[in-house]
Amino acid sequence: MSLILKWALIAAVVAWGVWTWRRMQVRGPQSETQRTRAPKPTVMQPTQACLHCGVHAAQAEMVRGARGMYCCVQHCQAHGDHAQS
Ligand SMILES: [Zn+2]
Numbered sequence: 752m753s754l755i756l757k758w759a760l761i762a763a764v765v766a767w768g769v770w771t772w773r774r775m776q777v778r779g780p781q782s783e784t785q786r787t788r789a790p791k792p793t794v795m796q797p798t799q800a801c802l803h804c805g806v807h808a809a810q811a812e813m814v815r816g817a818r819g820m821y822c823c824v825q826h827c828q829a830h831g832d833h834a835q836s
Pocket residue numbers: 801802803804805806821822823826
């Protein structure tokens with residue numbers, strides 16, 4: 752019984768490996784053309800953690816409070832702070 756399970760596991764791993772390999776073969780050239788067709792500049796925006804929940808967000812999109820930066824106005828208020836203009 753355990754021998755059957757072992758072979759079933761091996762078959763599943765081999766099938767997964769072949770499927771992954773085939774997927775990579777299909778996707779490879781496509782992603783290459785997409786990359787050359789639409790060069791997307793990756794601009795690294797400075798991020799900061801929300802003082803209330805700790806979620807990292809782009810500083811430009813964050814709410815500035817008196818004590819720190821927040822991901823949204825609700826968290827600014829929930830932290831007992833008020834948004835600065
Ligand atoms: Zn937050």
